[in-house]
Amino acid sequence: MFNIKKCLIFILLPLFLIGCGGENEEQLPQETVAINAQDLLTFAPIKNTQVVDLRNKVTAENNQSLIIESVESIDNKCSFNENDIEGLTFKVTTTDSENVCRFKYNVKPASSQYKGTSEAIVQVVVTKDYTRGDFLPPVSRTVIEGGLLTLNSKDLLIESGFEIDPTSVYLIGDTGSSDIGMIAGVDASSIKYQAPAATTGTVRIFYTEIDSIKNIARPGIIYIAIGQESNHSPIALDQRIDALDRREVDIPIDISSYISDTDGDDIQLIDTKSITGRVIIDSPHSFLYTPGSSGKEVITYIVSDHNGGYGIGLLTFDVNEYKSIVDSVQNLTFTPPLTFNQLSVIDGVYTDSYKELGFTGYTGLYPTFSKDLAEAYCKTKGMKLASLAELKAMRTNVLADMPIFQTDYRWHSGIKYLTHDANAISLETGSTASVSDGYFSCTNDLTAHGWEFLDPYYSGLFNTPTKIYITSKTAGDSIFLPDDDYNLTYKFEALSVDGILIDPALASTYLSVSISGNTITVTKKSNAYAIAATLEISDIIAPSTKTKLILGVSLCPLSVTPPVADELSCILVLHPRKGYDASGTEAFSTALSNNMLTILGMKEKQIHSLGSKQVGKGVTKFQTIRWGDKDTTYSTRKNWLEKLTLVCDAMSKLKVDGRDNWVVGADNIKPQRGTATRVAFLIPSPEYYPAKDFVEWMWQQDGRTEYVGNYGLGYANADPKVTTYVNQSTTTTTFLQQSAFVPETYTFPSCWSKN
Incomplete structure (x- = not known):
């Protein structure tokens, strides 16, 4: 008998197979998603299996799920098995000695419907005291295409007793051409990086400092931006x-x-x-x-x-685990309670533990202490255990009698806080009672150590808020003054309008200043003027220190003359080309006028103390000395370096030309042999014309009574005992190393940057 059902099944089966897809099925195109992978730094004990968790280090467009695509050991200092990769985690096994193990990882979308990848570096710092893991502060530098960057131990913040591990250096990055350059040399005290030519981008260099005697290793990283020579970064x-x-x-x-x-x-x-x-x-x-x-x-x-x-x-x-509490009414600071994480770092002891359930503290176990133990901890900080009256008053003055866990401070408070008195107090309810152990807070008079401004200089932009910070080291660590407790005042210290220094008392004609808490906004009343200004900032809570806010100072275009540079309140920077004694990464400013020295913080008396000779005309004038002249004394050269240091420090804070290491004199001027001058370096052709204009302008303003080459640009020696210096050869692109055998050449105020 003919079975219709069977027939239909066999007829429909090929159609079903076609519909389900076969070998010739056209796959749907994968959608590309943007992925960001971050470097990870983690600490692990020796001879241990450590799980590396990347879940908080990778993100993808539209929150797409990600998985590890590959992991590669860079240095083979820790063992790793690909079979241990699972999702966004993998395992490494540390060695029996302290070191830094590095891995490169790639992640991709978990779904095959999407494509994309991103790579980053994992650093596992292997140390016996892994809870105290430390790292070197990052270092940043800029370099032009094809430039050679040399960084020594000082540049890399290598600590005393440590040296660079040459086997640890690793380069990674991203440029327009995919050429990331190369490590041109590395030894125990320096790293050389050769940037690629004809491409821009950013690279990172990982390295490790080691103390082989104490068996300590700490990781470091250099961020390098490669920019076009013809463009201001x-x-x-x-x-x-x-x-x-x-x-x-x-x-x-x-x-x-x-x-x-x-x-x-x-x-x-x-x-x-x-x-x-x-x-x-x-x-x-x-x-x-x-x-x-x-x-x-x-x-x-x-x-x-x-x-x-x-x-x-x-x-x-x-x-911070928690913020300290500053009670400006009592003029006291209160430290937050300790956690087990903090105790592990200091090998601290405790009496017992208390479990917070999320209502009066973040869920978890917290250490408790006896009164004797609490007082001992406070004493080691140079503080004292808070009294009952102080905690009661703080709860009213700062917390408005609210449960502390419901405030911005979020301290755990499930049990009472011990006090210097007989009774403890609940920072949850305010109730008091006698207890044998509990949490505690140390306190100190804010005036005992005093408040001070965090930085001596701040760089500001007109019409843009700038935050100023005041801190105290009362508790051992820096405590920041709460925003509401600032009482900032200001006065204009210097004001330049279209290149003319005017009476700071007239500043309100051109600028308005508003202050809210620790935020200062300086607004131009008109854009018709080129303005630079320096404000001296003070606060009654920090009577022994002041800070400066500098606005309007910029990098000059290559078309300026000295008067135009003054008018624009800009600094022209020259860049020696690679060759002779130059690595191709140095930079130095052209002569800094008295106006610019004033804007950058020098007083008129300090400026005139630099030297008796002044070159210039009208409002644009330059102090100068003859560095190599036998009549220029050691004390004169020393005064020159000391007085101009604050100017170069200000340039570093402003990051002029993207650099943060401006100094007065160069430390790489080689000892002079014999009487002959020698070529130090050449500057690139585009910088020739403004350099020439500076020299000729100086010469003309001084009456053309001396040889034009005496007015060449350049810079002093970092050592006041040495008369060797660098000076431009007349109005050319060539700069010479000269000495006392060429005594008549002038040296103008200038700052120099090694890299």
Whole structure:
């Protein structure tokens, strides 16, 4: 009998197979998603299997799930098995000695419907005291295409007793041509990097400092921006900012007030790197930060002008378990309670533990202490155990009698806080009772150690808020003054309008100043003038220190003469080409006028003390000395270096030309042999014309009574005992190393940067 059902099944089966797909099925195209992988730094004990967790270090567009695509051991210092990769984790086995193990990892979308990849570096610091893990602060530098960058131990912040491990150096990065350059040389005290030619981008160099005697290893990292020689790279300032709470997530950090561009190009944040936390860029000028652990944190941020220029800045801050409480009514500071994490770092002891359930503290176990133990901890900090009256008053003055866990401070408070008196107090309810153990807070009079401004200089932009910070080291660590407790005042110290220094008392004609808490905004009343200004900032809570806010100083275009540079309040920087004694990474400013010295912080009396000779005319004048002249004394040269140091420090804070290491004299001028001068370096052709204009202008203003070569640009020696210096050969691109055998040449105020 004919079976219709069977027939239909056999007829439909081929159609079903075709519909389900076969060998010739056309696959749907994969959608590309953007992925960001961050470097990870973690600490592990010796001879241990450590799980490396990347879940908080990788993100993808539209929150696509990611998995590890590959892991590669860079140095083979820790063992690793590919079979241990699972999702976004993998395992490493540490050695029996302290070192730094590095791995390169790639991640990709978990779904085959998507494609994309990103790579980053994992650093596992193997140490006996792994809870006390430490790292070197990141270092940032800029270099032009094809430039050679040499960084010595001082540049790399190598500590005393340590040296660079040459086997640890590793280069990774991203450029337009995919050529990331090369490590041109490395030894125990220096690293040389050769940038690729005809391409721009950013690279990272990982390295390790080691103390072979004490068997200590600490990781370091160098961020290098490769920019076009013909383009001014944007400026990204280094900034110390207020401490953050470890338990907060997606904290917005805005960099708008830290970035600028001489060419007026639009600047975009293109990359951020965190040492311990997670960062996600959420706008062209901001990112979100989630702490990974408590302790010091450094975020490196990179901006681009999309015209071949890059700027690198560092944001440094502390991540605290909790914030200290500052009671300005009592003039006291209160330290937060200790956690087990903190005790593990100091090998601290405790009496018992208490389990918080999430209502009066973050869920978890917390150490408790006897009164004797609490008093001992406070004494080691140079503080005392808080009294009952002090805690009661603080609860009213600062917490408004609210449960502390429901305030911004979020201290755990499930049991009472011990006091210097007989009774303890609950920071949850305010009740008091006698207890044998509990939490505790140390306190100290804020005036005992005093408040001070965090930095001596701040760089500001007109019409943009600038935050000023005041700190105290009362508790051993820096405590930041709460925003509401600032009482900032200011006075204009220097004001330049279209290149003319005018009476600072007239500043209100051109500028307005508003202050809110610790934020200062200086606004131009008109854009018709080129203005530079220096404000001296003070606060009654920090009577022994002051700080300066400098605005309007920029990098000069290559078309300026000395009067125009003064008018624009800009600094012209020259860059020696590679060759002769130059590595190709140095830079130095042309002569700094008296006006610029004033804006950068020098007083008139200090300026005139530099030397008796002054060159210039009208409002644009330059102090000068004859560095190599036998009549120029050691004390005169020493005074020159000392007085100009604050100017070069200000240039470093302003990150002029993207550099933060400006100094008065050069330390690489070689000893002079015999009487002959020798070529030190050449400057590139585009910089020849402004350099020539500077020399000829100086010569003309001084009456043309001397040889034009006496007015050449250059810089002094870092050693006041040495009469050797660098000076331009008349009006050419050649710069000479000269000495006392050429005594008549003038040296003008200038700052020099090694790299």
